Amino acid sequence: MKPVQVVTLWWVLLLVSRLGAARKGSPEEASFYYGTFPLGFSWGVGSSAFQTEGAWDQDGKGPSIWDAFTHSGKGKVLGDETADVACDGYYKVQEDIILLRELRVSHYRFSLSWPRLLPTGVRADKVNKRGIKFYSDFIDALLKSNITPIVTLHHWDLPQLLQVKYGGWQNGSMVNYFGDYADLCFEAFGDRVKHWITFSDPRTMAEKGFETGHHAPGLQLHGTGLYRAAHHIIKAHAQAWHSYNSTWRAKQRGLVGISLNCDWGEPVDISSPKDIEAAERYLQFCLGWFANPIYAGDYPQVMKERIGKKSVEQGLDMSRLPVFSLQEKSYIKGTSDFLGLGHFTTRYITERNYPSRQGPSYQNDRDLVELVDPNWPDLGSKWLYSVPWGFRRLLHFAQTQYGNPPIYVTENGVSQKLHCTQLCDEWRIQYLKGYINEMLKAIKDGANIKGYTSWSLLDKFEWEKGYSDRYGFYYVEFNNRNKPRYPKASVQYYEKIITANGFPNPREVESWYLKALETCSINNQMLAAEPLLSHMQMVTEIVVPTVCTLCVLISAVLLMLLLRSQS
Numbered sequence: 043m044k045p046v047q048v049v050t051l052w053w054v055l056l057l058v059s060r061l062g063a064a065r066k067g068s069p070e071e072a073s074f075y076y077g078t079f080p081l082g083f084s085w086g087v088g089s090s091a092f093q094t095e096g097a098w099d100q101d102g103k104g105p106s107i108w109d110a111f112t113h114s115g116k117g118k119v120l121g122d123e124t125a126d127v128a129c130d131g132y133y134k135v136q137e138d139i140i141l142l143r144e145l146r147v148s149h150y151r152f153s154l155s156w157p158r159l160l161p162t163g164v165r166a167d168k169v170n171k172r173g174i175k176f177y178s179d180f181i182d183a184l185l186k187s188n189i190t191p192i193v194t195l196h197h198w199d200l201p202q203l204l205q206v207k208y209g210g211w212q213n214g215s216m217v218n219y220f221g222d223y224a225d226l227c228f229e230a231f232g233d234r235v236k237h238w239i240t241f242s243d244p245r246t247m248a249e250k251g252f253e254t255g256h257h258a259p260g261l262q263l264h265g266t267g268l269y270r271a272a273h274h275i276i277k278a279h280a281q282a283w284h285s286y287n288s289t290w291r292a293k294q295r296g297l298v299g300i301s302l303n304c305d306w307g308e309p310v311d312i313s314s315p316k317d318i319e320a321a322e323r324y325l326q327f328c329l330g331w332f333a334n335p336i337y338a339g340d341y342p343q344v345m346k347e348r349i350g351k352k353s354v355e356q357g358l359d360m361s362r363l364p365v366f367s368l369q370e371k372s373y374i375k376g377t378s379d380f381l382g383l384g385h386f387t388t389r390y391i392t393e394r395n396y397p398s399r400q401g402p403s404y405q406n407d408r409d410l411v412e413l414v415d416p417n418w419p420d421l422g423s424k425w426l427y428s429v430p431w432g433f434r435r436l437l438h439f440a441q442t443q444y445g446n447p448p449i450y451v452t453e454n455g456v457s458q459k460l461h462c463t464q465l466c467d468e469w470r471i472q473y474l475k476g477y478i479n480e481m482l483k484a485i486k487d488g489a490n491i492k493g494y495t496s497w498s499l500l501d502k503f504e505w506e507k508g509y510s511d512r513y514g515f516y517y518v519e520f521n522n523r524n525k526p527r528y529p530k531a532s533v534q535y536y537e538k539i540i541t542a543n544g545f546p547n548p549r550e551v552e553s554w555y556l557k558a559l560e561t562c563s564i565n566n567q568m569l570a571a572e573p574l575l576s577h578m579q580m581v582t583e584i585v586v587p588t589v590c591t592l593c594v595l596i597s598a599v600l601l602m603l604l605l606r607s608q609s
């Protein structure tokens with residue numbers, strides 16, 4: 043056993059005893075709330091370009107940092123998988139729109155691939171007309187099916203040339219390059235797209251890209267790189283918003299926001315001021331890091347204090363957290379027409395003071411430990427425990443911290459641990475039911491939630507996890523060259539929530555569940571027949587042509603022999 047695991051185990055045990063003491067009779071999960079969502083509430087599913095499109099070098103697309111990262115050799119991604127083909131979504135637009143219609147969603151959230159539109163990343167170099175046409179046709183097809191596109195400009199796939207030439211998000215020149223790219227998108231698609239998300243989960247982009255190195259570009263610039271990247275991302279977001287606001291808003295009348303992901307942080311001991319502070323710090327270092335500049339004009343006070351103090355103790359003459367000038371603060375403040383929120387799970391938080399001399403790191407700066415309750419169900423990814431009540435608390439936090447902004451839930455969902463061909467995803471159904479219900483409660487609490495995006499439409503390339511974590515409503519058979527999609531039971535269940543706009547009454551909701559599970563076993567049989575189909579595909583594509591060729595050759599030889607014997 044590695045020491046990290048020992049430490050974790052020890053903390054888990056400690057947590058159990060402390061939770062037992064601190065939470066006797068606390069109303070963790072109040073009863074299920076039957077009711078419906080406000081009229082016009084928008085239901086959708088989401089995805090991102092790199093995770094689904096494939097066609098990584100087709101029709102003039104340039105490489106992204108994720109193409110380079112996945113191609114760069116062993117050990118970066120589980121099973122050394124790439125997303126060169128992924129779900130083959132680039133060639134399956136019509137097919138996937140049928141799935142969206144089957145789900146009866148009112149919106150679809152997807153991202154544009156920056157290097158598909160600008161192969162070098164720079165607008166002045168070259169605009170890829172075929173990239174423009176691909177997304178333009180896709181948007182038209184969605185609208186024709188009455189599905190509102192919610193379009194993310196940047197979901198982690200930075201053009202590789204910007205990384206090579208400038209160091210990507212470490213370099214301030216990204217702000218203008220992103221601004222130019224955003225402007226191109228507003229110009230090309232803004233007549234039809236009315237909901238824009240500048241960045242998706244920039245915290246993970248910064249932390250995994252520049253602190254842990256688990257994501258592209260794979261750098262480990264502990265305690266500095268992530269803050270610098272985030273600084274430039276926030277400025278780039280603001281620039282895109284201003285460009286929309288001054289040039290396009292009057293004509294296009296859309297909304298521009300950002301999508302921030304954060305788990306809920308609950309104090310281990312709700313009677314301990316230190317734990318309460320640590321949990322607050324967890325949220326400020328997660329959500330506040332990006333939301334506070336955008337809603338209040340600067341980084342959270344607690345980040346400025348902690349990182350500043352630790353930087354001095356580490357012998358630096360200035361804070362590792364960059365500083366916004368007065369001008370920048372007022373330029374950034376108020377640059378979101380809505381708040382996009384992504385949320386998956388919850389952590390218990392307790393204080394832990396790390397000595398500054400350990401050296402700079404995000405972990406060291408936060409002075410806290412994240413814990414989980416071993417009683418939480420974790421049937422999906424290892425980190426993803428189902429804790430629905432945390433969602434309501436996060437929504438309430440966002441509502442009160444940022445002046446009750448319009449909120450779009452931009453990501454929420456769960457993966458499956460099972461590798462087998464399992465379409466009866468009761469686990470996802472329970473998660474959906476619990477989390478959507480807590481969102482309904484948050485609306486009753488007064489949160490201004492406009493829409494919900496379940497994550498995600500398809501099983502897809504899950505970054506460093508390869509294809510091992512399946513988040514999709516639709517199962518994708520990645521081993522099959524055609525990447526066929528199969529509906530899981532949750533498709534029916536979510537479709538029922540959407541059609542009823544919530545949870546009308548216990549009898550009906552229970553019947554959805556039973557119906558969904560009935561259908562999935564039939565679909566399971568379809569999927570089980572799939573290996574046979576791909577076998578037949580091999581027969582038609584390899585065996586038949588080979589046999590035919592051989593027949594022709596043999597006939598020719600026989601004919602020659604026949605002719606010889608006659609002469």
Ligand SMILES: *[C@@H]1O[C@H](CO)[C@@H](O)[C@H](O)[C@H]1NC(C)=O
Nearest residue numbers: 207208209212213214215216
């Ligand atoms: C940004 O990139 C330019 C061009 O390569 C370079 O001159 C500059 O030093 C870079 N800035 C930083 C902070 O890396």
